[in-house]
Amino acid sequence: MRPHDEDAPLALVPTGRFLIFPQVSRPVFIISASVILALIAFAAVFTGPAEAVFAATQAWITDVFGWFYVLVVTLFLVFVVYLAFSRYGPVRLGDAFESPRFTLAGWFAMLFSAGMGIGLLFWSVAEPMYHYLQPPTGGAPDATEALRYTFYHWGLHAWSVYCVVGLAIGYFAYRQKLPITIRSAFYPLLGERIYGPIGHAIDSFAIFGTMFGVATSLGFGVLQINSGLDYLLGIGESAWLQVAIIAFVTLLATGSVLLGLSKGIQRLSQFNIALSVALLLFVLVAGPTLFLLRFLVEGIGDYVQHLPGLSLWNDAVAQSGWQDGWTIFYWGWWISWAPFVGMFIARVSRGRTIREFVAGALVAPTLAGFVWLTVLGGTGLEMQMVGGVDLAAAVEANVATAIFVMLDHLPFAAITATLTTALVVTYFVTSSDSGSLVIDMLAAGGHTDPPKIQRVFWAVTEGAVAAVLLVVGGLGALQAASIAAGLPFAVIMVFMCIALMKALRTEPITPDAEEREPEAPDETMGDVQHDEPEDELEAEPESEPEPDPDPEPEPEPEANGGSERGDDDGRVDDAAADAEPEARGARTDGATRD
Known part of the structure; x- marks a missing residue:
């Protein structure tokens, strides 16, 4: 019998040395690195034409494929909910009767950390205010409607995208013992051809999506760090100052990579969660507490009530363009982030059943996000409506300053602004570190601990992409990059769903068979009951x-x-x-x- 290593797949994509990189899948690495570096060089040298290309690409995709984004993300939500309640729900992401690697509390904490990030800090105050000032469907400003659309963009639809990738990777890697890469999800459709050119192309597209998705998040983070430093120190804001900030924080991320997972990203992640919870509780207590509690309950009810209509709304009649800048951008961003977040939640969910996975990875982070958005965004709305604070003017002037203006009207403003800026920096570092790890795993054929020099290369490349996008077109270029990177991977995800269903149909399932854990699990049972x-x-x-x-x-x-x-x-x-x-x-x- 082949020696069983529970942390490694049975087969890996062939890898070898390329230049100074000891362990890469040469076709994937060469294709992805060459294309990304070429785009960086083009945008850096031809700034004006690059900005025009980004704008034209975004306009064309939103105009021609906006309906596809709306439809496909809704289908992803339907798909994962169906799997949870179907006969495939008891299938375990791992060997039959394999126990989860983490306790329920620890698992939820890691899912919560995956749901938090730069994006929620950047948009938590600004987005509800935008929707309040400019209602998507027209009409008078409505705080409940503003929260509804914010929940829509950060709720079940977003996490269903991550769940699709997480389920596919978890099933094929931990149950079928295939490499921990995107290509493995295509084994039912391609067989051994996943190790050939088609598989290389799939992983390359996943790297493109992850690179630009992470770079978009890093770009938001830099804008907010610059705003925080300007608020605290009065240093001003400029594109070149933001490039300098990217260089400095990328250096910190490189240090985190060199320290390793246990000393670097793990400790920073724990710090992020602790500081995020502290900030949340402070705003809840110092802000309009009763209003926020009522607003949360009302907002969730309003979201559930309008969810079916929101899911397929396309702005087909009015064609106001509102959806292009919001929903389509978010769906493209989530899809481009899907390999990153999906691989993370798959790794921490090993041993869970599909039903447990969907309940935890779809519902828990969604609720955590709702609480965060209600507390911070609701405080901003309450200040605007009854507090006599013109927060709307600050949002329209500079979206990145919204959270600092809100904190300025609460006690201990200087302290909370400093901690918030520090929190954005640490989220930048963990996002860059984690993103470089996922990209390197894809470029290294599924190896879970690739050489550090390769992760350093990808971390620096992420910073370079974020810097170029900011210099070329600022926030608009970041949005265009996400929308463009997400489109091809959305098609890949559709086929991932088809392949996963084809594989699940071969499972010899009896009702709840794999949910009954034996007193002493038999380690000789292999992968299938x-x-x-x-x-x-x-x-x-x-x-x-x-x-x-x-x-x-x-x-x-x-x-x-x-x-x-x-x-x-x-x-x-x-x-x-x-x-x-x-x-x-x-x-x-x-x-x-x-």
Whole structure:
């Protein structure tokens, strides 16, 4: 029997040295790095034409494919909810009866940390105010409507995008023992071709999306850091000052990479969560507490009531252009972020069932985001409506300053502004560090601990992309990059859903079979639950022969067509593949559908 390493897939994409990088998938690395560096060079040298290209690309995509973005993200939400309540809900992201790696409380905390970030800090006060001043459907300003659309952009739809990628990666990596890459989700459709040019192209598109999604977030962070420093020190705001901030914070992110996961990103993440919760509680207590509690309950009810209509609203009649700058941007941003967040939540959710995964990764972060947006955004709205504070003017003048203007009208303004600026910096560092890790995993064929020099390269590249986008077109260029990067990966995600369904149909599931954890889990059971008696499992732990009308007492290994894992190195046995071509539809590790 092949030695079982629970933290590694059975097969990896071939890797090797390229220049100074010791462990990369050469086709993926060369394609993705070359294209990204070429775009950086073009935008840096030809700033004017690059700005025009970004603007034209955004206008064309939102005009031609806006309806597609709205439809496909809603379908992702329907898909993950269906899986949770279907017969596939008990399927575990890992071996049958495998226990989760983290406690429920720890798991929720990590999901919450994934839901927090620069974006929620940047938009928490500004977005509700924008929707209050300029209602999407016209009419008089309405605070409840403003919160509804903010919830829409940060709620179930956003997390359904992450869930699709997380489910696919978790299932194929931890249950089917394939590489922890995006290409693995296509095994039911492509078979061993995922290790060829098509697989390289899929992972390259995932790198493009992640790179520009992370760069967009970093760009927002730099705008807010600059605003915070200007508020505290009066240093002013400019594109070149923002480039200097990017260089400095990217240097900090590089230091975090060199420290490693346990000393770098883990400690910073814990600091982020603690400081975020402290800021949230401070605003809740120092602000209009009763109003915020009522506003939260009312806002959730209003969101649920209007969710079906919001999900498919396309602004087809009025064509005001509002949706292009908001919903389409967000959907493109979430999709481009999906490989990053999806891989993270898949790794921390190993051992959970699909039903548990959807309940935790869809609902928990959504509710955490609702609380955050209500407390900070609701405080800003209350100041505007009854507090005599013209927060709207500050938002219209500079969206990045909104949170600082709001904090300025609460006690201890200088302290909270300083801590908020520090929080944005640490979120920048963790986003850059985590993003470089995910990109490097994709470029390194699914290796979970690639060499640090490669992560440093990707961290510096993320900073360079963010800097170029800010210099070229500021906030508009960041939005254009997300929308453009998200479109091809949205198509990839559609096929991920199809492939996942094809694989799940091969699962020999009995109701709740995998949700009943035995008192002493049998480590010899492999990846899929079998219906044979326990003594037979112990007698034949390595492979499970396909049911035969005339069963032999001891089937020959060559006749085993129910498994595609013929060799100890995880490769498909050629004779078995020729004998059973239909078995290549999905990797089932010895399980066949009845």
